[in-house]
Amino acid sequence: DIQMTQSPSFLSASxxxxxxxxxxxxxxxxxxxxxxxxxxxxxPKLLIYNTNNLQTGIPSxxxxxxxxTDYTLTISSLQPEDVATYFCLQHSSRLTFGSGTKLEIK
Amino acid sequence: xxxxxxxxxxxxxxxxxxxxxxxxxxxxxxxxxIHWVKQSHGKSLEWIGYINPNxxxxxxxxxxxxxxxxxxxxxxxxxxxELSRLTSEDSATYYCTRCELRRAPYNWFAYWGQGTLVTVSx
Numbered sequence: 023d024i025q026m027t028q029s030p031s032f033l034s035a036s037x038x039x040x041x042x043x044x045x046x047x048x049x050x051x052x053x054x055x056x057x058x059x060x061x062x063x064x065x066p067k068l069l070i071y072n073t074n075n076l077q078t079g080i081p082s083x084x085x086x087x088x089x090x091t092d093y094t095l096t097i098s099s100l101q102p103e104d105v106a107t108y109f110c111l112q113h114s115s116r117l118t119f120g121s122g123t124k125l126e127i128k
Numbered sequence: 129x130x131x132x133x134x135x136x137x138x139x140x141x142x143x144x145x146x147x148x149x150x151x152x153x154x155x156x157x158x159x160x161x162i163h164w165v166k167q168s169h170g171k172s173l174e175w176i177g178y179i180n181p182n183x184x185x186x187x188x189x190x191x192x193x194x195x196x197x198x199x200x201x202x203x204x205x206x207x208x209x210e211l212s213r214l215t216s217e218d219s220a221t222y223y224c225t226r227c228e229l230r231r232a233p234y235n236w237f238a239y240w241g242q243g244t245l246v247t248v249s250x
Contacts, residue, residue, distance in 0.1 A: 023190075054234075056236045056237075058237075065223055065225075065240035065241065065242060065243055066173070066223075066237075066240060067240075068236060068237060068238045071228070071235075071236035072236070077238060109172065109173060111173075111236075111237075113234040113235055113236065114234075115234075116175065116187075116189070116234065117163070117175040117234060118175065119165075119172055119173040119174065119175065120172070121172045122171075122172045122173075
């Protein structure tokens, strides 16, 4: 099974900061990597699919990049409403989630 | 509009079973695979498995093969997950979610149920 290593597990940043979250797969996942945002008490929400495709309705400050085994979610200018936990998900071979990154505002 | 409505919270005794439901609406139920995901309190997400609502074919994460049973009722557009021989380790929120691509098992998930909290306690 493919393992996903997500980092950091916790991130504190200021409004307006550029924020990056990383996921590393145990093998090549051919860009089949998605990013989800989960706010407290809610279901996960799709942000990015297949590495760099922005889901409809998601603000353009969110972007994704990567290839092979290494992938990144970037928030270009952090907003207060971005406080949440972020997960990556590979769907190249079955499904594996990353361990999550809890993002807070400094 | 696509909607997945899950059953309410459940309090169950150790050793018992529980059957969770996920009622789909707003699309052709048999065209899209349904997956189930576990989230233990404060922790990450674990994939349990999926069901093809058209054929009933299922595929499970090895970890949940003897724990979860996925079924569907096409007459009511409802997916079910039964969890058996419950222990405290099964206390969690369980989500159903729908694949985005028709008739494909593994892709991304734009639609999620609201989650069902299962608490295992005597």
